[in-house]
Amino acid sequence: MxxxxxxxxxxxxxxxxxxxxxxxxxxxxxxxxxxxxxxxxxxxxxxxxxxxxxxxxxxxxxxxxxxxxxxxxxxxxxxxxxxxxxxxxxxxxxxxxxxGGTEEQKKKYLPDIASGDKLIAFALSEKAAGSDAGSLKTRAEREGDEYLITGDKKWTTNGAAASIFTVFATVNPERGTRGVSGFIVERGAPGFEIGRREDLMGIRCVPVNETHFKECRVPSSDLLGGAEGRGFKHAMMTLDVxxxxxxxxxxxxxxxx
Ligand SMILES: Cc1cc2nc3c(=O)[nH]c(=O)nc-3n(C[C@H](O)[C@H](O)[C@H](O)COP(=O)(O)OP(=O)(O)OC[C@H]3O[C@@H](n4cnc5c(N)ncnc54)[C@H](O)[C@@H]3O)c2cc1C
Structure with a gap:
């Protein structure tokens, strides 16, 4: 070969x-x-x-x-x-x-990921939104210069090990997948908790966790791509690669x- x-x-x-x-x-x-x-x-x-x-x-x-x-x-x-x-x-x-990130987001987050100094996880799936990820229920509401994220994600691989999370939430449920936005959330953000760990077969060294967001405050500068409603597209582009x-x-x- x-x-x-x-x-x-x-x-x-x-x-x-x-x-x-x-x-x-x-x-x-x-x-x-x-x-x-x-x-x-x-x-x-x-x-x-x-x-x-x-x-x-x-x-x-x-x-x-x-x-x-x-x-x-x-x-x-x-x-x-x-x-x-x-x-x-x-x-x-x-x-x-x-x-999908802005230039500022790439400069802020990617170097630590490139060096391995920080691990990153992907939080899209929910209990009732797996294959049909577009039906996710996690909400993000703008309040001044912040977004408040509320909802529960499931199967966040590396949940208990990662320092950075790309999280998908809807800013407007009436718009369906066009209401979904991506956010970059750092471990320790107020209102963000790592939950139950799944037992797995053959990949037990990997923490696959529930991740919980209770009015989790994220600066608007961490809205992925700097614009609302692009998150589902970014998530699907990611799954394609x-x-x-x-x-x-x-x-x-x-x-x-
Ligand atoms: C070990 C592990 C790690 C994971 N890591 C992550 C992660 O890091 N981040 C993340 O966001 N998610 C993660 N996931 C979630 C994963 O992406 C979902 O499990 C996947 O999207 C399927 O969703 P589900 O398990 O709810 O199954 P369901 O969507 O309930 O599907 C169950 C079955 O029904 C079939 N099915 C569903 N819809 C249809 C349809 N319309 N027509 C025909 N058949 C259908 C599916 O093919 C499947 O066989 C992980 C899952 C596992 C098991």
């Missing part, structure tokens, strides 16, 4: 394979038993430059692109599905900012089985 890969692809494959064998495989079974978060592997990913390699160069990343990201995810997932999952969810969480790396996870897990 090497003849189908560029030098760049092979570089990322070998880097990720080496990291996976040295740092991921030895801890995979134990972390799946204990449910402990793989902070040691995150540090190794930072040191090799693989954290945030998908972030554009202008914001501190390697600008390595989706195919290289898929190759890295496949290699890590081959050694541990959970660590592959927690790694790539940082791409899922950051793509709304990469694809996320599908290949979910497939890469599956491929890696199957190879490792």
């Amino acid at each position: 090497d003849e189908l890969l560029t030098k760049d692809n092979i570089y990322y494959r070998d880097l990720a394979r080496d990291l996976a064998e040295k740092h991921v495989r030895p801890v995979a079974a134990e972390l799946d038993r204990t449910g402990e978060y793989p902070w040691g592997v995150i540090k190794a990913l930072q040191e090799t430059g693989l954290m945030g390699m998908w972030v554009p160069k202008d914001y501190g990343g390697a600008g390595a692109g989706l195919l290289n990201l898929c190759i890295v995810v496949e290699e890590i997932s081959r050694a541990c599905g959970g660590i592959g999952c927690t790694y790539v969810v940082n791409a899922l969480g950051s793509f709304p900012i990469i694809l 996320a599908r290949p790396f979910v497939a890469a996870q599956g491929l890696g897990i199957a190879q490792g089985a």
Whole structure:
């Protein structure tokens, strides 16, 4: 298969394979038993430059692109599905900012994600809004220079580990998906709580949590893209780029089985 890969692809494959064998495989079974978060592997990913390699160069990343990201995810997932999952969810969480954020938002948030100093999560799904994400009920109401977000999200992967969250809420339920806006919410924002953790199969080292927002105050400068009503589009654009790396996870897990 090497003849189908560029030098760049092979570089990322070998880097990720080496990291996976040295740092991921030895801890995979134990972390799946204990449910402990793989902070040691995150540090190794930072040191090799693989954290945030998908972030554009202008914001501190390697600008390595989706195919290289898929190759890295496949290699890590081959050694541990959970660590592959927690790694790539940082791409899922950051793509709304990469694809839809304002220049100020990109400059403010992406460098810490690129370095791996901060982890990011993606909070779209709700108890009754999974496949039909457009029916989400979480509300965001403007009050002066802030938005107040109220609602409950489910299955927020990396919930208990992330420092930044891209959160989707409606500013106008009557407008359906056109009323949905994206927000960048930082851990510690007033009214934001990490809730119950799901028990999972084979990816137990990843905290997948409920996330709760009770009049959670977010500055209007953290309205994704600086305009209301674009959130559903940003979420769908993100899921479009996320599908290949979910497939890469599956491929890696199957190879490792
Ligand atoms: C481990 C894990 C991690 C996750 N991480 C995140 C995350 O980080 N962020 C986030 O926002 N969400 C996350 N999710 C949520 C995930 O995106 C949803 O599970 C997914 O959108 C499906 O929603 P649901 O589980 O409510 O299933 P449902 O929408 O209830 O679907 C159940 C079944 O019905 C089928 N179905 C649904 N609608 C139709 C239809 N109209 N016609 C035919 N068949 C249909 C579906 O294909 C599926 O087989 C995660 C989920 C899991 C399990």
